[in-house]
Amino acid sequence: MKSVVPAPHRAILRTIAAIPRGCVACYGEIAARAGVPRGARLVGRVLREADPALDLPWQRVLRADGRIAFPSGSRAHREQCRRLRAEGVVVVHGRVDLARFGWQRNLDRELWSLPHA
DNA sequence: ACATTGACTCGCG
């Protein structure tokens, strides 16, 4: 029987699992790398429904501006901060400097703004 | 088939 899990979903899980320790990646970046252009929201959905037993490095996934996706003050926000710092990532006011800790830093821009001026 | 909802992103004010 064929897998009940769609291919893009699996590709996204693999990509997240591949983010190096001490690095972070934004949702759109992960989607692009997984072969799902404009799939940022899908990445969020996949993470939310992912089986905790997979031990995904979910803390390494941030918004495009380097901020943690969860509302500051929330339980999840604090937990993500804690996990990131535990692996050496500097978090200031719920934010990470992508220029320093970003995984793919630039690929993003090429894929999202096509008209390209 | 239509409307709403999100761990999203971008541009503008």
Place this chain on the structure above:
DNA sequence: GCGCGAGCCAATG
């Protein structure tokens, strides 16, 4: 910095 609107796409009701 913050809020809004628009575009985006799969899941849900």
